[in-house]
Amino acid sequence: MELGDPLGLHRVVPEPRASETDPLPLPQRATRLDNDTDKCFESEIVVDVATLNIDAASFRQMEEAAGGDPDGVGRLVKETVEKRGKQHNPVTGSGGMLLGKVKRVGDAVRDRSNVGDRIATLASLSLTPLRVTRVVAVRAASAQVDIEGTAVIFASAPFAKMPNNMNERLVLAILDVAGAAPQVARLVKPGHTVLVLGAGGKSGILCCAEARRKLGKSGRILAIESHPPYARELNSLGICDMVVEADARDVVAVRDRIAELTQGEGVDLTFSCVNTPGCEMGAILATKDRGKVYFFAMSTSVTACALGAEGVGADVDLLIGNGFAEGHAEHTLALVREDNRLRSLFERRYT
């Protein structure tokens, strides 16, 4: 049996190329992946899929494209997977993750998993070979799609074994944004003033909760959330010093409100979790010189950040959210498990 490449190059379907020397793309950049799991590779794990957890920006786009009809989202998922061999939204460029049961473990990766394990992928669906036989149900509230189908996990792709003591859908919803809290833990120092944009959404709440854990009674957490019920729910957790109900895309309003709340100083750290374009400058203008702005949203534009900061002379560090951090799954599951109010909010909202 063939070993297969650890990055999954053996599943990339070559496209007509301009020249022979044009390099083969990695699975994430490939237009199409070979999703035929009758072909076996020693470095692969094959999974029977139960649920797709769609990336928030992608789900939102498909919902809009389907005129708000959840079944339409199921249809669009099936279409994309038939065309591309993966749930890689061609408009947003993003994917999500999946939940399933291990069906086959290649000889070269025996120590990674056992047949029958319930697992969740932590690599994006945009690089995961997938075949969808049937769409079972679409749940808009949690951006999840239940399906029947199979998927492939490459040797370099991270995944997590599902814990037994937590609701499965809750775990999946948490793991989807597992990268956020560990990055917050690395950056927040006691005494910091921290701003979270889109603070009432899934990753936003995790950022606030982790920031509070690192700050203890020191520092301040300022939160901006446009959706009133989300703002109220975040407020009720009691972890933020101030929850402002505002649209993060209103750059001037964000700038002026944060200036007012920090006596013109700006915040030390801003985490942007807003899944719509146009929030870059609000985040940048709210942050003091030599502060850091961390963008978790896929809708973030590099040019808007780079040219925007330059254009207003903002000397801040601009970071792209990395969905992976060593031990991030365990880290984030523990964060939610330890906080009863946070856990029950997530259970209510995402299960």
Place this chain on the structure above:
Amino acid sequence: MELGDPLGLHRVVPEPRASETDPLPLPQRATRLDNDTDKCFESEIVVDVATLNIDAASFRQMEEAAGGDPDGVGRLVKETVEKRGKQHNPVTGSGGMLLGKVKRVGDAVRDRSNVGDRIATLASLSLTPLRVTRVVAVRAASAQVDIEGTAVIFASAPFAKMPNNMNERLVLAILDVAGAAPQVARLVKPGHTVLVLGAGGKSGILCCAEARRKLGKSGRILAIESHPPYARELNSLGICDMVVEADARDVVAVRDRIAELTQGEGVDLTFSCVNTPGCEMGAILATKDRGKVYFFAMSTSVTACALGAEGVGADVDLLIGNGFAEGHAEHTLALVREDNRLRSLFERRYT
């Protein structure tokens, strides 16, 4: 006389909006700016423009769109400015900077400049109100376009007074990428192994030179450059430990070559200065866990970075190049002035 907003909101031409409460975009995001300098504002500086220094990605795109004809670039610039009131390339989203002579200084910004000063803007052209009366000449080698016209500098927009002891075109070419070297100086520590992608271009060379200044005799600088003459010229400066002639978009080749050169460890820091899409994963795969990858190119994709790093379990920090850093103009001009070989290479290539 009206003061005008420090960010230039008063020059944004409102577009038809979906709702009354939709916020006004900042000048960088605006479709069109009011470039009428007969209107006076106290916070503005008005400049007689001599030369536009077009962003590399933008110039390349316009050159291709014009079928390689330099005069076509001039035509496209004029078209864009007529439509948008600014040289904001609608395809790449990027701009550049300009050189000119101060024509009028608003009362509120008297201390920023004097009439007659020769200055270069450090804010992007994508947010600078501009009117082009005539295109005088296009110089493809330096991505510059000489014009007759006027521009507006907002109160928050950085600019630099031109030094007297250096060639003007050289200064402009350096200032265009003035943000690179100061960011390198902040991140490189003695002993680091540093990788620069697109190392033979303008910002790439500055990254290598600054890294060498910080490393002294310690550490290593590995450089990747696809254009053979650029690779040779970089090599001749004697600041890199290894200049590899390769295409940074060939992710697998970059991964394998750097693994070989670092005994599988990867580098501490990678600076990507390649102005074409598809280099994100090469940079990420070449970097060791907890290392940093700094993306200077406008062609960088947030989703390619975030999902790509996640998909291969790469625990690296991902930074977006900020074109501004406190004192960056002076910093980078000094770097070139102090190194005779670097200075003459830049003079040869960009003047």
